[in-house]
Amino acid sequence: MSKPALHSPAPDFTAPVIGGAYTAGDTLTLSQLRGQKVVLYFYPKDDTPGCTRQACALRDAWPQISSKARLFGISPDPIKRHARFIEKHALPFPLIADEDHAIVNAYGVWVEKTLYGKKYLGTERSTFVIGEDGKIAAILEKVKPDEHLERVLGVLG
Secondary structure, X not given: OOOOOOOOEOOOOEEEEXXXXXXXXXXXXXXXXXXXXXXXXXXXXXXXXXXXXHHHXXXXXXXXXXXXXXXXXXXXXXXHHHHHHHHHHOOOOOEEEOOOXXXXXXXXXXXXXXXXXXXXXXXXXXXXXXXOOOEEEEEEOXXXXXXXXXXXXXXXX
């Protein structure tokens, strides 16, 4: 699937979420956050080196980010794995479980990747900033873990 276009309505979803103000069994519906700026950052897998660096950078800048937007990480990992990742690295923000790939497909970030010559499907590290009006205000594609925070802060101003 292709990515939603800049300034188009953000694809809505309801999915399991944990961390921040959310506990086990909670779900999040994106459209319920209308009126707030939202950052959705898609990453491949909990507790891998790149994803950990990316999440910890966001954690370390949490006061700057949380004063400007609601931030959610999204990966295909299950809630239990998200909970361990949050606890291990003291992440202050929630993570959304997308085990059926519905959200990554809706945002066009479930893509063919290549590692050591083998092709497989996985999550493209991308971030979508959604304005208070529910429309996509910025898209950061194929971000590198060590550059992600700077790019997010640049968009949030």
